Amino acid sequence: MDNKPAQERRETWVPGAVIVGAGPSGLAAAACLAARGVPATVLERSDSLASTWRHRMYDRLALHLPKRFCELPLLPFPEEYPTYPSKDQFVAYMEAYAAAAGVAPRFGATVEEAAFDAAVGAWRVRLDGGEVLMARWLVVATGENAEPRVPDFPGMQKFAGCAMHTSEYKSGEQFAGKKVLVVGCGNSGMEVSLDLCRHGAKPSMVVRNTVHVLPREMFGLSTFGIAMALLRWLPIQLVDRFLLTAAHLILGNTGQFGLRRPKTGPIELKNLTGRTPVLDVGTLDHIKSGKIKVVGAVKEMTRQGVRFTDGKEEQFDTIILATGYRSNVPSWLKDAGDLFTREGISKVPFPNSWRGRNGLYTVGFTQRGLLGTSSDALNVAKDIHCQWRERDRSAINVLEISNSSF
Structure with a gap:
């Protein structure tokens, strides 16, 4: 003192x-x-x-x-x-x-x-x-x-392009026609990828782990509102089962597009780990159409882009870190x-x-x-x-x- x-x-x-x-x-x-x-x-x-x-x-x-x-x-x-x-x-x-x-x-x-x-x-x-x-x-x-959470990737200083955290990102307008890697597939990563796509960029999105993607609305009602109402009467596991069944009917099998679901349900996982499910606002349609490319984990950055953990290399003009905050x-x-x-x-x-x-x-x-x-x-x-x-x-x-x- x-x-x-x-x-x-x-x-x-x-x-x-x-x-x-x-x-x-x-x-x-x-x-x-x-x-x-x-x-x-x-x-x-x-x-x-x-x-x-x-x-x-x-x-x-x-x-x-x-x-x-x-x-x-x-x-x-x-x-x-x-x-x-x-x-x-x-x-x-x-x-x-x-x-x-x-x-x-x-x-x-x-x-x-x-x-x-x-x-x-x-x-x-x-x-x-x-x-x-x-x-x-x-x-x-x-x-x-x-504070922004910025991972220290090997070779980060080598990258000759622009690297930024989502806290610095405002709009995809400046990235039109450019190849952009978005690192992270939470709500921010998904929405930034969508914004880039709508402004004519060519985004790829890193998906390292499993992720729950739910529609923002089900049957004309808020998915979150439905979940909160059901939790008054039903145990979490049953509510999760309902949400996943409805999500499959509305969104299809997200796993075939590189978005594998965790074994634990979305609400139970949120309570256990704090991991928030993604509420889709249109990104999934662009992933299905191939306009947004899903890629695996980054091993290291190179001068022209990144090397992935599967050994493949790809060039990018910009890397956006949708890696959250702390x-x-x-x-x-x-x-x-x-x-x-x-x-x-x-x-x-x-x-x-x-x-x-x-x-x-x-x-x-x-x-x-x-x-x-x-x-x-x-x-x-x-x-x-x-x-x-x-x-x-x-x-x-x-x-x-x-x-x-x-």
């Missing part, structure tokens, strides 16, 4: 909670606390709220789930929004959400370290400029997707106790992953998207509010005792 005098550390006690992150998780936590009369200081390292959505997502992105499953507590999406709002519409919703709740984050505030000080019973949150904020409660809301929590949070793994993922399964020890809370680490975020935010606000009220009652009792002595 920093041993400099308090004057040099510029320590400031802040009322209520310190929330790290001004994405959906941080805004939801702040809004729910504000609704209960508990103040919060929201710290955001970038220059805007919802910065990941604003700056790191591709242009064609829309929510993969219907908006009713993605709205945050206390404010629904506008009625005029489509069922699957676009990226820009979601950012606008976030701005309206913050304004409605009166949440004003501190932008450009990068947290270098947060550690619990047992001597004073508070969290010390040190910013990159040296300022130290002290608060009774700390809410970690930086999320599971704070948590940055281990780089700044100390004294996390039993709440986080060394990779910054919650150790505690949903729905009890939101509370740690010594006033430490998390929002958005459930691997359950915006639904999990909403659940966390409501729970965190309720729990902190109970302690906040207890503090007020204690202050009133002290005042009454003090007054009675005169």
Whole structure:
């Protein structure tokens, strides 16, 4: 812990909670606390709220789930929004959400370290400029997707073409006529491949492992909505069996196109590993037609392209890494106790992953998207509010005792 005098550390006690992150998780936590009369200081390292959505997502992105499953507590999406709002519409919703709740984050505030000080019973949150904020409660809301996950392929420095992560990709327009390798077959990899195809590029998509591909809608209804409804009455295994049977009827045998399914069903696999099934928005048709080529795992990069694990080599103009994101929590949070793994993922399964020890809370680490975020935010606000009220009652009792002595 920093041993400099308090004057040099510029320590400031802040009322209520310190929330790290001004994405959906941080805004939801702040809004729910504000609704209960508990103040919060929201710290955001970038220059805007919802910065990941604003700056790191591709242009064609829309929510993969219907908006009713993605709205945050206390404010629904506008009625005029489509069922699957676009990226820009979601950012606008976030701005309206913050304004409605009166949440004003501190932008450009990068947290270098947060550690619990047992001597004073508070969290010390040190910013990159040296300022130290002290608060009774700390809410970690930086999320599971704070930093791009970039694999270090052998020969990566040799590649003469353009290599980028999907966080840098905006549109396939600039890749028209070019051979592009997309590394990864999750929702981002599938959708980037589709976008490239629609802009006249020649995409190949790396599929290393098994993957569940489901239609985004079944029989005119949201696949996710159907699954949630069935889970109220049926065990996971039966719901998975229904989803896979329906998916086979609608999509056919995906295995014959290089998209082999895992032995474990999609919902059970999500609960066990966090792996999200792909909700198809048109990519599969282009794979079936041959416009998107499915290839195996990459062994190494070469000057002109890549060498695959089967020994084949192929030339590419561009390589796009759809390899996901990772948590940055281990780089700044100390004294996390039993709440986080060394990779910054919650150790505690949903729905009890939101509370740690010594006033430490998390929002958005459930691997359950915006639904999990909403659940966390409501729970965190309720729990902190109970302690906040207890503090007020204690202050009133002290005042009454003090007054009675005169």
